[in-house]
Amino acid sequence: MSSLPCPAQPNSCHTADCCPSEFGAQGGCTGRRRMQGLQQHSLQRYSIYRTIYDLWSAVIETALQEGARGSQDLVASTEQALARVNRLLTPLPEGFPAGPSDDVVLDFLRSPLGFLDRVVQQYGGSVGLRLGGERVVLLTDPALSRQVLIDLAATFGKEGTAFFPGSSLAGNGLLVSDGPVWRRQRQLSNPAFRRSAIDSYAQAMGSATRQMLATGWSGSGRRDVYSDFNALTLQITTEALFGKNLTADQGAKVTGAIGTAFDFFAGQASTGFIIPEWFPTPENFQYRGAVASLDSAVYGIIDSRQRELSLSAQPPQCLLDNLLMTEDDSGRGMSREALRDELMTLLVAGQETSAILLAWTCAYLAHHPAVQARAAEELLQVLDGAEPLPANVQELRYLQAVVLETLRLRPPAYIVGRCAATDVSLGGHQLPKGTTVLVSPWVMHRDPQHWSQPEAFLPERWLDQLAAKPAMAELSNMGTNGAYLPFGAGPRNCIGTGFAMMEALVVLASMLQEAAMSLSGS
């Protein structure tokens, strides 16, 4: 197995400190490279530039799309930019949580995970920050995090959240939309993620894995597991949810384009979103090329499925069929653009996150041969060579513990963000409207107040709980200790939780039945 890349996720930047040297991670972090340029700007100039660009961007972008979106959008975008100016110019309010007095965006960008650990150690579970001019509260206190994500979910929405910019990639899909649009899309998508639907995908998950093993994994050798898993999770997602098999060439184009887009987001984060997407820079050209390539793949999937459906009278077979057949009260179906946004969201939210989980799990298995041997032994006892299927993977308690423990130590989403839609009181602090709240699974999963030996990889810590309840119970309600949320929590939790868990168990079981892993060079 070759070295692992940084476990990035759509909403965060690639960081070198996500990649422990014990796994020999690759260097050359995009965010770090771009940081060197940024350090020449003073923070004040940076904030002013960013605000001017926000306004400029709002006006020009809307003017360019005037015909399509109308002048209401111009007003809304300008209001948003003005609200931002107002936040930049207003000092942090009295009653804001304590934190560093200066703007700490450069510290954050230099090493996001190290920064999170440091400020939480210094200021505790609720830290007030000025980050790139934005008012931000970092939460790692379980009770307060719960309030934001669950109890006060109506007040803390996605719209306006700093550092989670809407973009031409995600459009207005499930991950970023709010209110009635989000509710409708979530309802439409829910059936595809119910237990019975997920069970029906398991066979395809197993056969895709065996195909991967047969083509690239026979004999002994080195594999770049992250790259293999990216291709595999793409294949599984498109097959299970969109009823479509991509060719290897199409798959490589899509994973390459998703990688380019994520690199772009990492770069955007490290340059403070100074340059709007439409501005003619080489990075923007590259990014727009990646989005165009993804658009062409996604529209291709929609069109070919629509053709197939029009030629047959069969009931819906996958999520895309449901979305294609759905109509609102007035008998109108979803627009092509809305369909594209949903499919793109599922690709972006579900494909790389799952590949990161699988890659880190393999890294831990390779790094802990005794754990790998115990997982393989369990497989032998429970499956005795049979195909991993929904009924029998539920019995693989140790493998489930391995996955839960990997998600604890390496949550692919290391922060989730919300924005206060109104002035709100939280834990005795007064947060004005527009405050961004970041909840950090990364820090909470390693807090010694909630976990014994928090830095150690110990699947055994889950076994008692798993004996009493299925693994999925650990993933809801922020875990039994209130400090475990790899898939988020509350109404905006991950719709793909069951899908991702089934995929992880089936893929890992299929692999461990046929292959043993060690770190390359060991």
Ligand code: HEM
């Ligand atoms: C290991 C794999 C995964 C991890 C760690 C993960 C993590 C997360 C997290 C933390 C959130 C909540 C974000 C927030 O609160 O702002 C989320 C939301 C979401 N995830 Fe996942 N995810 C994974 C796999 C998947 C899969 C396989 C799919 C679909 C195929 C998916 C689709 C989504 C969608 C659509 C949302 C937005 C839900 C909403 O806002 O209603 N995810 N995911």
